[in-house]
Each structure stands twice: as structure tokens, then as C-alpha cells.
Amino acid sequence: MISPCTPQKPPILPPGAPAPQAPTIPPPPSLLPPDTSDPAVPPPPSVLEVTIPPPPLPPPPLTMGVAPPHVFGLEKSRLLKEALEKTGPLPGSKEDVKRLLKLHKDRFRNDLQWTLFCADLPSLIQEGPQCGLVALWMAGALLVPPSGVPLERLVQVARERGFTAQGEMFSVADMGKLAQEVLGCSAELLRGGLGPPNRDRVLQHLLAGHPLLIPYDEDFNHEPCQRQGHKAHWAVSAGVLLGVPRVPDLGYTEDPDLPGLFLPTPGTDPPLPPLPEDEGPGLVYLLAKQGKSWHYHLWDYEHVRDSNQQLTDFSPARAADGRMYVVPAGGVRAGLCGQALLLTP
Structure with a gap:
């Protein structure tokens, strides 16, 4: 009996006998070379015809230099813009303002005509204390059309000049210097508040289509309030709604949806309506934007005036948050109280 693990000796063959051959196993049909005699079958590709993928590109070299400054709120703003693009476009100024007028039509006196x-x-x-720089960026669309100046540029120059640390702006004078340098515009520092004798100067500026930067105290709903500067904020106004006894007959068209509201007729250069002579609430409204809302706001001019006039103290909450802020000599009172900025191209 032969053990299966015992190697067997090859058999002894007689002289002249051929050596046994290993059995030949035919390859599977898929591995057989094609029959080149058949014209329907393409010939096999040669070695030169085989496409060799190129080697992967080396990673780009590291660039040395100063990284651009981080802009608070820019990433958030882009995400919000993408969300808005999915839901629909932002309304234009006229549509947004008319929405406000319909919402607050009970504010307007029926014995007056209104022109916008x-x-x-x-x-x-915005994100963080950037309200002033964001307001200046918005104004830049009117001062440096069509695309304005990037917010990154405003932040960078403001830091380089020592006007800001976190993006805050507690000086109207510094804001004017920044606007002149970066936007190349004219900046008039208005002192003495928004009331007389500056009231008519401000209204004429807005009627001409130029932006106005205003510091004020912001309430929970973004409206002007009076908190002694503890809620100091910035807004930009580029519009005004006036209540007058009569709108000029030529150059104005009454809005079909809001009787009593007269808009300048497109393609005309209408005469400016007379400014309201009486001082008091309910006659002049500012159309404004600020960095915590996409929409326009409609503020009584007198309320904005009063809020701007009482900016006196630095916020105790900010003083205790451990961050550094740039506040001018004399504090908030010297930098913001009773001041505004008139910007023209």
C-alpha cells in the first residue's frame, strides 16, 4: 500500500520512447485572441495605441505672505444670500418701501400728500460690531458704482489707520476719513444734531439721492431708542418720505396702490417739493438700512434725531467683555453724539 504523502518515482521508459507531456487545458473563450481573418472583428490595439494616463499633478507650492484679514459676517452673509436665491430675489427699494407704507399706513396724516x-x-x-463699516459699504454702492468697494478693503484700511480693533467705529470723524480714502468721495461731518439748523441741509442731501450715515441707539426691533449710547449702532439712509400740503402738479404720479402717495415720474426731472415747515413727528420719515436686516426701515425723523442726540456713554457690557475697542478721546460723547456724515460722490 502506498501512502498518499509518499512521493512516487517517475516510471522507467524504454529507450527511444517520448517523454510524457503535461495535459493541455484550452483557455476560456474570452481570453482567446480574436480571429483577424474576420473583417467584422477589429484588430487588437498595438502597444503604442494604448492610452497611458498622465501622472498626477504635484501639489501647488506653499505661498508665503500675509493672509488677508478675516471679515466678520462675510461667510454668514454669503450663506444667507444663497438661501435667499432659493426662496426668491430680494425686493427692490420701491417694492420694499411700498410694503412698509402699506404696513404702517395708519401713521400718515390724511390731510397731507406724501412724496417719496x-x-x-x-x-x-453683519456679524460682530461691524455696523458702521457695513453701513459705509452699503453707501459705497451709490458713491462708487456699479460694484462699490469690497467690505474687506474697508476693514483692512480701518485697522491699518487705527480706527477700529473689532470692526467697531465710535468716531464719525474717523468714518469720514475712511470714506474719503477708500471710496474717494466727499464726506461732510455734521455737528450739532439732526434738528435745526441742520434739518433742511440733511433733507436736501437725501432728496438729491446721496447717502447719510447716522449713529443712533438701536432697540430690539432695530428702531431708534434712547439708551445713552449703550446700544450704539449705525444706519445708512438714502431716502426720505415727506408729508406736504400739496405735491407739485408736474413731474409726479400718484401711486395706484396707495392713494395719496406721489412718486417722481420716471424719465423726468421734477421740481423738489417744499420741505415741511412744521417741526414735529409724523411729517418726515427716513428710509434706512442697517446691518442686522435685509429690509428697509421707515423711521420718524424726530425719533432718529432724538436718539442721535443722546449718545453719551460707552456700553458697560462691552467694557466688561474683555475685548479691545478703539474709542476716541472724549469717549462716545465726543465721537458720536449729535453727529452724522453726509456723503457725496
């Missing part, structure tokens, strides 16, 4: 002047302003949502 408003320029288109873009929107940008």
Missing part, C-alpha cells in the same frame, strides 16, 4: 424719494441700496448682514 429713495435710492437703491444693497444689503449685507
Whole structure:
């Protein structure tokens, strides 16, 4: 008996006998070379015809240099813009303002006619204490059309000049210097508040279509309030709604949806309506935007005036948050109280 694990010796063959051959196993049909005699079958590709993929590209070299400054709120703003693009476009200034007028039509006196002047302003949502720089960026769309100046540029120059640390702006004078340098515009520092004798100067500026930057105290709903500067904020106004006894007959068209509202007729250069002579609430409204909302706001001029006039103290909450802020000599009172900025191209 032979063990299966015992190697067997090859058999002894007689002289002249051929050596046994290993059995030949035919290859599967898929591995057989094609029959080149058949014209329907293409010949096999040669070695030179085989496409060799190129080697992967080396990674780009590291660039040395100063990284651009981080802009608070820019990423958030882009995400919000993408969300808005999915839901629909932002309303234009006229549509947004008419929405406000319909919403607050009970504010307007029936014995007056109302005329609206408003320029288109873009929107940008801030993050952090950037309200002043965002308001200046919005104004830049009117001062440096068509695309304005990037917000990154405003932030960078403001830091380089020592005007800001976190993006805050507590000086109207510094804001004017920044506007002149970066936007190349004219900046008039208005002192003495928004009331007389500056009231008519401000209204004429807005009727001409130029932006106005205003510091004020912001309430929970973005409306002007009076908190002694503890809620100091910035807004840009580029429109005004006036209540007058009579709108000029030529150059104005009554709005079909809001009787009593007269808009400048497109393609005309209408005469400016007379400014309201009486001082008091309910006669002049500012159309404004600020960095915490996409939409226009409609504010009584007197309320904005009063809020701007009482900016006196630095916020205790900010003083205790451990961050550094740039505040001018004399504090908030010297930098913001009773001041505004008139910007013209």
C-alpha cells in the first residue's frame, strides 16, 4: 500500500520512447485572441495605441505672505444670500418701501400728500460690531458704482489707520476719513444734531439721492431708542418720505396702490417739493438700512434725531467683555453724539 504523502518515482521508459507531456487545458473563450481573418472583428490595439494616463499633478507650492484679514459676517452673509436665491430675489427699494407704507399706513396724516424719494441700496448682514463699516459699504454702492468697494478693503484700511480693533467705529470723524480714502468721495461731518439748523441741509442731501450715515441707539426691533449710547449702532439712509400740503402738479404720479402717495415720474426731472415747515413727528420719515436686516426701515425723523442726540456713554457690557475697542478721546460723547456724515460722490 502506498501512502498518499509518499512521493512516487517517475516510471522507467524504454529507450527511444517520448517523454510524457503535461495535459493541455484550452483557455476560456474570452481570453482567446480574436480571429483577424474576420473583417467584422477589429484588430487588437498595438502597444503604442494604448492610452497611458498622465501622472498626477504635484501639489501647488506653499505661498508665503500675509493672509488677508478675516471679515466678520462675510461667510454668514454669503450663506444667507444663497438661501435667499432659493426662496426668491430680494425686493427692490420701491417694492420694499411700498410694503412698509402699506404696513404702517395708519401713521400718515390724511390731510397731507406724501412724496417719496429713495435710492437703491444693497444689503449685507453683519456679524460682530461691524455696523458702521457695513453701513459705509452699503453707501459705497451709490458713491462708487456699479460694484462699490469690497467690505474687506474697508476693514483692512480701518485697522491699518487705527480706527477700529473689532470692526467697531465710535468716531464719525474717523468714518469720514475712511470714506474719503477708500471710496474717494466727499464726506461732510455734521455737528450739532439732526434738528435745526441742520434739518433742511440733511433733507436736501437725501432728496438729491446721496447717502447719510447716522449713529443712533438701536432697540430690539432695530428702531431708534434712547439708551445713552449703550446700544450704539449705525444706519445708512438714502431716502426720505415727506408729508406736504400739496405735491407739485408736474413731474409726479400718484401711486395706484396707495392713494395719496406721489412718486417722481420716471424719465423726468421734477421740481423738489417744499420741505415741511412744521417741526414735529409724523411729517418726515427716513428710509434706512442697517446691518442686522435685509429690509428697509421707515423711521420718524424726530425719533432718529432724538436718539442721535443722546449718545453719551460707552456700553458697560462691552467694557466688561474683555475685548479691545478703539474709542476716541472724549469717549462716545465726543465721537458720536449729535453727529452724522453726509456723503457725496
